[in-house]
Structures are given as structure tokens and as C-alpha cells.
Amino acid sequence: MASKLSGILAAAKAENRAALIGYLPAGFPTVDGGIRAINALIEGGCDVVEVGLPHSDPVLDGAVIQTADDIALRGGVRIKDVLRTVQEVATAHPEAAVLVMTYWNPVERYGTARFAADLAAAGGTGCILPDLPVEESEEWRKAADAHGLDTVFVVAPSSKDKRLAEVTAAGSGFVYAAAVMGVTGTRTQVGSLAEDLVARTRATTDLPVCVGLGVSNAEQAAEVAGFADGVIVGSAFVKRILDADGDEPAALAAVRAVAGELAEGVRRR
Amino acid sequence: MSEKDYLPGAQVPDARGYFGAYGGRFIPEALVAAVEQVAEEYEKAKADPAFAAELDGLLKDYTGRPSPLTDVHRFSAEAGGARILLKREDLNHTGSHKINNVLGQALLTRRMGKTRIIAETGAGQHGVATATACALFGFDCTIYMGEVDTQRQALNVARMRMLGAEVVAVKSGSRTLKDAINEAFRDWVANVDSTHYLFGTVAGPHPFPMMVRDFHRIIGVEARQQVLDRTGRLPDAVVACVGGGSNAMGIFHEFIPDADVRLIGCEAAGEGADTPRHAATLTKGDPGVLHGSRTYVLQDEDGQTIESHSISAGLDYPGVGPEHAWLKDTGRAEYRPVTDDAAMQALRLLSRTEGIIPAIESAHALAGALELGRELGPEATILVSLSGRGDKDMHTAAQYFGLYDEQPAADDAGNGGK
Known part of the structure; x- marks a missing residue:
């Protein structure tokens, strides 16, 4: 049976557009404020949202998301708050798919099977685990499969073709193509590595291929939408909330507006 | 290798x-x-x-290997008379292992x-x-x-x-x-x-973890032969400080098959392993994933890393090498917490009894050896990894022991506080 996530991505494809996937950490700037911000992503035009689980050691994140994670953790965000965020967003927006993006240790510590069960019960549709390579993922995938959760794996420009085939064979939902080599953060140019990576990935799988790391405006979103099935945006949203400096109405309006611009971009094929 | x-x-x-x-x-x-x-x-x-x-x-x-093995008689007298031998990695070029x-x-x-x-x-x-x-x-x-x-x-x-x-x-x-x-x-x-x-x-x-251990194995390979040549038998115990654990793995590895040789890693207990300010990962941590491998980690119940504290920058780490985690669980090695103060006292003692100023990291192993010597008695032989020299730590030590004529401005670090 196709998952909810697969259905949403297929619907975007049927409309001849790329999907828009937005990321924000839970608990940023507060748990309830974070829920409102993620709802605003969807209201602005995101088809799918990734709820980040803030971590003490975000080794794959640039300064913007590190700052957000710090704020969330200093505010006392817990895994149960992340799950409540998923639940409230999924309840408010049944039309969207809600994923969790997290470093691996919090899941292992919480209990792999328990986390999968609680995420599914909260209405989450899957997980992205950027520091859990396929070789270490068997226990998680069993738990995810048991609860109908998708597992989205990341591929990188440095992934060789044989490796791409192994990674895409293990994943479901979509494939997350990291467009440039580096940590998260907005960039002025979308890497030229992205198009080649998407083409090489497509050769190994029928899963949709969505591109992340670096997109921050409608022009870039349109460019990526020209060759990918989805556009993933995170730091650009986080930055708007940081820039609002505690003014929540301004932060929500900014996030909604950026999502709207990007949603227009992904339709400009 | x-x-x-x-x-x-x-x-x-x-x-x-x-x-x-x-x-x-x-x-x-x-x-x-x-x-x-x-x-x-x-x-x-x-x-x-x-x-x-x-x-x-x-x-x-370039490095100057093999590094010497030094008998420290006057220091040993403070360790219940047990014979303490130092593997002198502090004498390598650049001053450490x-x-x-x-x-x-x-x-x-x-x-x-x-x-x-x-x-x-x-x-x-x-x-x-x-x-x-x-x-x-x-x-x-x-x-x-x-x-x-x-x-x-x-x-x-x-x-x-x-x-x-x-x-x-x-x-x-x-x-x-x-x-x-x-x-x-x-x-x-x-x-x-x-x-x-x-x-x-x-x-x-x-x-x-394997490769870095292999490059440091030479410490134990040399030391084991040097102890045999010097004393005619294997040591009763090998003691080393453990932060990430590279010098300890290096000196332990060759002795692992020698079942009668105790392997003892000394972790930084900071202000005490039962206080919140320590870096005693194997003593107080739980299995988890940090920096690319599963090992013991100081972490909370949500898997967030807890900040470590030690007067020694080199041991101030909330993780530890996975081979140490395995040696702990199998019982082949033992891991003991050593406080900031015990390490600093051992640093001063070695300086004043032997004319060797050790790094604060290595001083944790010396403190462990003093304790162990008193437990084992004068018949025992203890091999200690003196992993580095203490030049870099003179500012911290001078503040700790009040060695400056006038204390420098109090706004800098070096007192173990953060």
C-alpha cells in the first residue's frame, strides 16, 4: 500500500510540479510557538513538513539550525514535545505529511521500537535519520515497517552509483538528495552537483528524488523543480524566525510568505 | 602491525x-x-x-623512538613501595604519544x-x-x-x-x-x-578506532619488552589515563592476552564522579552513539550529550573509544575515576620526587598508580603510561598551587573552571 507521503508526492507530480518540503526544529522558539510555525509552513504551501528533533551535537547543521537547536534545548524541549508537535500538526493539517528528522542517538536512547510506535501513533508518516547509514539501519527499518513509517535516506554527490543503488533500495517515501557537499544552510547558488546527482539517483530507483541543502528563494526553487520531484527548505525558514527576534506574528507572517514564494517557485517548471 | x-x-x-x-x-x-x-x-x-x-x-x-622506560624510586615510595615504571611518551618529539x-x-x-x-x-x-x-x-x-x-x-x-x-x-x-x-x-x-x-x-x-590503536600499539609493544628486560617478568598492572583513550589503547593492546596483567584506565572525575562536574564516561555514562560510533556516552534520558568537566582539557570529553567500552563490559580492563585534585597532587609529587613534570592528563594515571600501589603492596610492579609532558599546563598548575608571585588577572581560564 502506498504511504501517505508517497500519495502526496504522486499528487504533486500529477499536477506537473515539484513538491515543497519544509523543515523546522520542534520547540523553536517554544514548543507551542514551534507548532504554530510549522502549521504556517503548511498554510503557506508546503506539501510535506520535517519536524526536527533538536540535538546537543548537530554535526550536520550549519550555524542557523545550530542556533535554533540551542534555543529549543535551552527552552527544555524533550522528545515527548517533539511527538506532541507531530501530533498537533498532523491533526491540524491532515492534508500534509509530517516527518521527523533526527540524529540517531535520541531514537536509540528513547528505544527504537518505542519511538517508531509513538511517532506512528502521533500521526507521523516517517523519519529522516541523516547520521544513520543503510548499514546500521536494519533495526530501525524493521520497527518503521511494523508501524507503516517511511524511512527516507540521504544520498550525496560523493555517493558512487553502486552505493546509490544500495541506499535507494533500502528507503521509501522519497530519496533526499543533498545538493551540495556541506552542512545545512542557505547558499546563493544551488550546486550544479544537484542535477547530476538527481539523474544518477533516478537511474537506480522509481522513488521520487527531492533536493535539499541550499534553497532559499523562488528562483532557486524553480531551478531545482526543473529536475527534481521535490524541493526541501529548512534554514531559510529558521532564519526568518531568528530575524523576527521574538515577534511571533512577524515570524509567522514571514515564514508563511516565504513558503508561499517557494510554493509558487516549485510550480514554475 | x-x-x-x-x-x-x-x-x-x-x-x-x-x-x-x-x-x-x-x-x-x-x-x-x-x-x-x-x-x-x-x-x-x-x-x-x-x-x-x-x-x-x-x-x-624524527620522533625518537623507542621511548625510554624510567624507574621512579622516590615516587614509588609514596605508592606503598610498589615498583612504578613510567613509559616515557612525554619524551617523544612534540611532547606526547x-x-x-x-x-x-x-x-x-x-x-x-x-x-x-x-x-x-x-x-x-x-x-x-x-x-x-x-x-x-x-x-x-x-x-x-x-x-x-x-x-x-x-x-x-x-x-x-x-x-x-x-x-x-x-x-x-x-x-x-x-x-x-x-x-x-x-x-x-x-x-x-x-x-x-x-x-x-x-x-x-x-x-x-582500530587504525589509531594500531598506530599507538608500539607503546605497549616496546613497554612490554622493556619491562621484561628490566624486571624479568610482566607487570602486575598497566595504568593509563582515558579521555578518548588513545594512549591507553596503545599501551594496553599488547598486554590484552596476558590475562594476569590488570589493565586500568583512569578517567577524569573532575570535582567527583558523584557530582555533576566530571568526565567519567565509562564509570557514569550509558551506551549511545556519539561522533560516529556506539560507545559509552554521558547523556540524558533523551540522548542529549551532557557536558563534561575536567581540569584536564585532554580528558574533558563525554565519550570514549568503543574498544574501551568493550574492554569494560568484558571485564578485561577496569576503569577508575580520578578527581582533579588527586591528579594535581600527583603532578606535583612526580615533579618534586623525580624531576619530571607530567601533563595533567597523564597525572590522572599517576594518581591511579599511587592508589593501586597502596592496594597491591611493595611486591607489585606497575607500568604507567606517561603520555605527555606538562609544559603546556604550567599556567593551570601555577594558578592551582599559587606559584605566581602575583596572580594574573582573574579573567582567564586555566583554573579548571568554565
């Missing part, structure tokens, strides 16, 4: 880098190709006699055709050794060091810069070794084509 079975039936690590339940490779996809390249190149290098010959030459003529691993990985970097090296450092000893090798081989060099550590180990920051390295003070998180490693990983993900991450301890993703 042959691999060997060292518990009956166990070949560790296994092909996936596991020591029992610990180790593995928890890394982002962007680093998989680079880490596999390191693993493949290391296997090729191990099979290449020219690699071993070049490394042996460097260890002898770290150079053993750095030279091995520098040769590997050249084989891989990379031109830039990055590294993390806590006390600065790995950073200095790395900057030294980069000067020798002509590599670009960037060292990541927590801001707290750049202050309390300022001498080593100056040494690294004198050697031509860029030193980046890391201001995120606890601003110590853990955060320096995070920042080095971020650099590596972005620059992996040109850059080798010269990891400095027996942690991180496979093959680093």
Missing part, C-alpha cells in the same frame, strides 16, 4: 568495525565514500612493506593524494603533533579547538600557529573537545575531496 586475536575466538573489530556491541560507522552519507577510502587505503598500506619502513624510519629518527598516530595518518594522507589536513584537539597535543606533521609533509592544516581549551592551553595554540597551522577557536556548545570534533566533522563534510580528517583518538567511525 598485524591484527591479532586477543580474546579467545574474537577478532576485533569485525568487518563492520564492531568491538562486541560497540563501534560501527554512524556517519552521514556525504562522508561514507571518504571513510571507506581511509579504510581501503589503510588496508593497502598495512600490506605494503614500504609504508611500514617509512613509518618505522620516522618513528625512530600523539605523534605516533599522526605520522601514520600523514603518510596515509599522502597515499590518498589529499593536500589538506584538519584535526580536533583538546589539550592541544594532538593539534601540535598534527601541525608538526603538516609542516614536515607540506600539507595545509586547520585545527579545531574549543574556545575554553584555547585559553587554558594557550602555549599549544602558539606552537600550532608557529608551525603554520590555522587554529579555529570553537565557540559552540561546551566550547571544549566535543564541540571541536563537531566543527571538524562539519569542515570535513564540506571539503572532503581535498581534506583528510586526522582523527586524534581511538573513537569516531570505523576504521578510526
Whole structure:
């Protein structure tokens, strides 16, 4: 049976557009404020949202998301708050798919099977685990499969073709193509590595291929939408909330507006 | 550098880098190709006699190996009369054991055709050794060091810069070794084509725990023979400090098959293992994943890393190498917490009884040896890894013991506080 996530991505494809996937950490700037911000992503035009689980050691994140994670953790965000965020967003927006993006240790510590069960019960549709390579993922995938959760794996420009085939064979939902080599953060140019990576990935799988790391405006979103099935945006949203400096109405309006611009971009094929 | 079975039936690590339940490779996809390249190149290098010959030459003529074994009679008198022998890694070029691993990985970097090296450092000893090798081989060099550590180990920051390295003070998180490693990983993900991450301890993703151990095995190989030649028998115990655990793995490894030789790792207990301010990962931590491998980690119930604290920058780390986790669980090695104060007292004692000023890291092992000697009595022989010299720690020690005529301004670090 196709998952909810697969259905949403297929619907975007049927409309001849790329999907828009937005990321924000839970608990940023507060748990309830974070829920409102993620709802605003969807209201602005995101088809799918990734709820980040803030971590003490975000080794794959640039300064913007590190700052957000710090704020969330200093505010006392817990895994149960992340799950409540998923639940409230999924309840408010049944039309969207809600994923969790997290470093691996919090899941292992919480209990792999328990986390999968609680995420599914909260209405989450899957997980992205950027520091859990396929070789270490068997226990998680069993738990995810048991609860109908998708597992989205990341591929990188440095992934060789044989490796791409192994990674895409293990994943479901979509494939997350990291467009440039580096940590998260907005960039002025979308890497030229992205198009080649998407083409090489497509050769190994029928899963949709969505591109992340670096997109921050409608022009870039349109460019990526020209060759990918989805556009993933995170730091650009986080930055708007940081820039609002505690003014929540301004932060929500900014996030909604950026999502709207990007949603227009992904339709400009 | 042959691999060997060292518990009956166990070949560790296994092909996936596991020591029992610990180790593995928890890394982002962007680093998989680079880490596999390191693993493949290391296997090729191990099979290449020219690699071993070049490394042996460097260890002898550049580092000054073999390092001596020193009987410390006056110090031993304070340890219940047990005979204490120091393996003098402090006398290596650059002043610590770290150079053993750095030279091995520098040769590997050249084989891989990379031109830039990055590294993390806590006390600065790995950073200095790395900057030294980069000067020798002509590599670009960037060292990541927590801001707290750049202050309390300022001498080593100056040494690294004198050697031509860029030193980046890391201001995120606890601003110590853990955060320096995070920042080095971020650099590596972005620059992996040109850059080798010269990891400095027996942690991180496979093959680093195995490879770094192998490059430090020479400590134990030399020491075991030196003790046999000197005393006619094996020591009763081998004692080393453990932060990430590289000098300890280096001196322990050759003794693992010697079941009668106790292996004792001394962790930094800071203000006390039962206070919130310590770095006693194996004593107080739980299994988890940090910096690319499964091991013991100081963490909360949500899997967030807890900040560690130690007067010693080199031991101030909330993780530990996975092989130590495995040695602990199998019971082959024991791990004891040693407080800041016990380490500082041992530092002063060795200085005043033997004329040897040890690094604060190594002083944790000396404190452990004093305690153990009193337990074992005068018939015992204890081999201690004196992993580094204490020049870099003189500011901290001077403040701790009030050695300055007038105290410098109180706004700098070096008092173990953060």
C-alpha cells in the first residue's frame, strides 16, 4: 500500500510540479510557538513538513539550525514535545505529511521500537535519520515497517552509483538528495552537483528524488523543480524566525510568505 | 602491525568495525565514500612493506623512538613501595604519544593524494603533533579547538600557529573537545575531496578506532619488552589515563592476552564522579552513539550529550573509544575515576620526587598508580603510561598551587573552571 507521503508526492507530480518540503526544529522558539510555525509552513504551501528533533551535537547543521537547536534545548524541549508537535500538526493539517528528522542517538536512547510506535501513533508518516547509514539501519527499518513509517535516506554527490543503488533500495517515501557537499544552510547558488546527482539517483530507483541543502528563494526553487520531484527548505525558514527576534506574528507572517514564494517557485517548471 | 586475536575466538573489530556491541560507522552519507577510502587505503598500506619502513624510519629518527622506560624510586615510595615504571611518551618529539598516530595518518594522507589536513584537539597535543606533521609533509592544516581549551592551553595554540597551522577557536556548545570534533566533522563534510580528517583518538567511525590503536600499539609493544628486560617478568598492572583513550589503547593492546596483567584506565572525575562536574564516561555514562560510533556516552534520558568537566582539557570529553567500552563490559580492563585534585597532587609529587613534570592528563594515571600501589603492596610492579609532558599546563598548575608571585588577572581560564 502506498504511504501517505508517497500519495502526496504522486499528487504533486500529477499536477506537473515539484513538491515543497519544509523543515523546522520542534520547540523553536517554544514548543507551542514551534507548532504554530510549522502549521504556517503548511498554510503557506508546503506539501510535506520535517519536524526536527533538536540535538546537543548537530554535526550536520550549519550555524542557523545550530542556533535554533540551542534555543529549543535551552527552552527544555524533550522528545515527548517533539511527538506532541507531530501530533498537533498532523491533526491540524491532515492534508500534509509530517516527518521527523533526527540524529540517531535520541531514537536509540528513547528505544527504537518505542519511538517508531509513538511517532506512528502521533500521526507521523516517517523519519529522516541523516547520521544513520543503510548499514546500521536494519533495526530501525524493521520497527518503521511494523508501524507503516517511511524511512527516507540521504544520498550525496560523493555517493558512487553502486552505493546509490544500495541506499535507494533500502528507503521509501522519497530519496533526499543533498545538493551540495556541506552542512545545512542557505547558499546563493544551488550546486550544479544537484542535477547530476538527481539523474544518477533516478537511474537506480522509481522513488521520487527531492533536493535539499541550499534553497532559499523562488528562483532557486524553480531551478531545482526543473529536475527534481521535490524541493526541501529548512534554514531559510529558521532564519526568518531568528530575524523576527521574538515577534511571533512577524515570524509567522514571514515564514508563511516565504513558503508561499517557494510554493509558487516549485510550480514554475 | 598485524591484527591479532586477543580474546579467545574474537577478532576485533569485525568487518563492520564492531568491538562486541560497540563501534560501527554512524556517519552521514556525504562522508561514507571518504571513510571507506581511509579504510581501503589503510588496508593497502598495512600490506605494503614500504609504508611500514617509512613509518618505522620516522618513528625512530624524527620522533625518537623507542621511548625510554624510567624507574621512579622516590615516587614509588609514596605508592606503598610498589615498583612504578613510567613509559616515557612525554619524551617523544612534540611532547606526547600523539605523534605516533599522526605520522601514520600523514603518510596515509599522502597515499590518498589529499593536500589538506584538519584535526580536533583538546589539550592541544594532538593539534601540535598534527601541525608538526603538516609542516614536515607540506600539507595545509586547520585545527579545531574549543574556545575554553584555547585559553587554558594557550602555549599549544602558539606552537600550532608557529608551525603554520590555522587554529579555529570553537565557540559552540561546551566550547571544549566535543564541540571541536563537531566543527571538524562539519569542515570535513564540506571539503572532503581535498581534506583528510586526522582523527586524534581511538573513537569516531570505523576504521578510526582500530587504525589509531594500531598506530599507538608500539607503546605497549616496546613497554612490554622493556619491562621484561628490566624486571624479568610482566607487570602486575598497566595504568593509563582515558579521555578518548588513545594512549591507553596503545599501551594496553599488547598486554590484552596476558590475562594476569590488570589493565586500568583512569578517567577524569573532575570535582567527583558523584557530582555533576566530571568526565567519567565509562564509570557514569550509558551506551549511545556519539561522533560516529556506539560507545559509552554521558547523556540524558533523551540522548542529549551532557557536558563534561575536567581540569584536564585532554580528558574533558563525554565519550570514549568503543574498544574501551568493550574492554569494560568484558571485564578485561577496569576503569577508575580520578578527581582533579588527586591528579594535581600527583603532578606535583612526580615533579618534586623525580624531576619530571607530567601533563595533567597523564597525572590522572599517576594518581591511579599511587592508589593501586597502596592496594597491591611493595611486591607489585606497575607500568604507567606517561603520555605527555606538562609544559603546556604550567599556567593551570601555577594558578592551582599559587606559584605566581602575583596572580594574573582573574579573567582567564586555566583554573579548571568554565
